[in-house]
Amino acid sequence: MVELQKQDLKTDKRPYNFKKRSCPLSITGAPKVDYKNIKLLKRFMSEKGKILPSRITFVSTKKQRELSKAIKRARFLALLPYVNK
Amino acid sequence: MSLYELVFIARQEISPVRAKELAKKVIDFITTKGGKIKKEEYWGFKSLAYQIKKNRKGHYVFFILDASGVAIHELGSQIKLTQDIIRHLFIKIKEKDFDKKPTKMLEENEGEDKQ
Numbered sequence: 001m002v003e004l005q006k007q008d009l010k011t012d013k014r015p016y017n018f019k020k021r022s023c024p025l026s027i028t029g030a031p032k033v034d035y036k037n038i039k040l041l042k043r044f045m046s047e048k049g050k051i052l053p054s055r056i057t058f059v060s061t062k063k064q065r066e067l068s069k070a071i072k073r074a075r076f077l078a079l080l081p082y083v084n085k
Numbered sequence: 086m087s088l089y090e091l092v093f094i095a096r097q098e099i100s101p102v103r104a105k106e107l108a109k110k111v112i113d114f115i116t117t118k119g120g121k122i123k124k125e126e127y128w129g130f131k132s133l134a135y136q137i138k139k140n141r142k143g144h145y146v147f148f149i150l151d152a153s154g155v156a157i158h159e160l161g162s163q164i165k166l167t168q169d170i171i172r173h174l175f176i177k178i179k180e181k182d183f184d185k186k187p188t189k190m191l192e193e194n195e196g197e198d199k200q
Contacts, residue, residue, distance in 0.1 A: 039189075077145075078094065078134045082135065
């Protein structure tokens with residue numbers, strides 16, 4: 001395993017094929033981020049009800065801002081919980 | 086005149102008929118102030134994610150209104166005085182964001198009914 005990595009370093013290649021993931025909300029045909037679309041919002045929240053960081057979900061900065069606003073609106077209307085105990 | 090979304094949650098003790106009466110009050114208020122109702126939806130008797138004023142469930146009513154800022158402000162203070170409404174939210178939306186199709190909420194409700 002170590003040898004493999006050394007070889008890869010020599011050839012200036014990454015040991016694994018890291019595919020660059022693009023933002024799931026920016027592709028064409030992606031659903032609109034809206035506080036009424038609870039199913040979509042839930043995909044970007046942890047089980048405890050926290051908003052997942054974009055470094056995990058790969059959401060772009062712009063969409064993450066929209067997302068956090070939408071989630072906070074949905075929370076205010078008791079459509080989503082502030083905390084899941 | 087600009088577009089606003091309004092969602093309000095009515096108390097759990099009242100009947101759906103009374104919730105619809107509340108909705109009608111909103112419509113009457115806006116029309117007398119010279120505004121228009123673009124969309125009206127009754128999302129149903131849904132359970133809340135957390136308790137609001139000891140309510141575990143509530144009637145959700147949704148509107149898209151075309152009205153002046155003054156009218157919306159007055160409507161807001163009217164709603165605050167209505168004891169049957171436990172929470173409301175106004176959101177100003179852009180003209181291009183207006184969609185004639187029913188919102189996602191209604192689709193989910195229909196799905197629930199089928200189960």
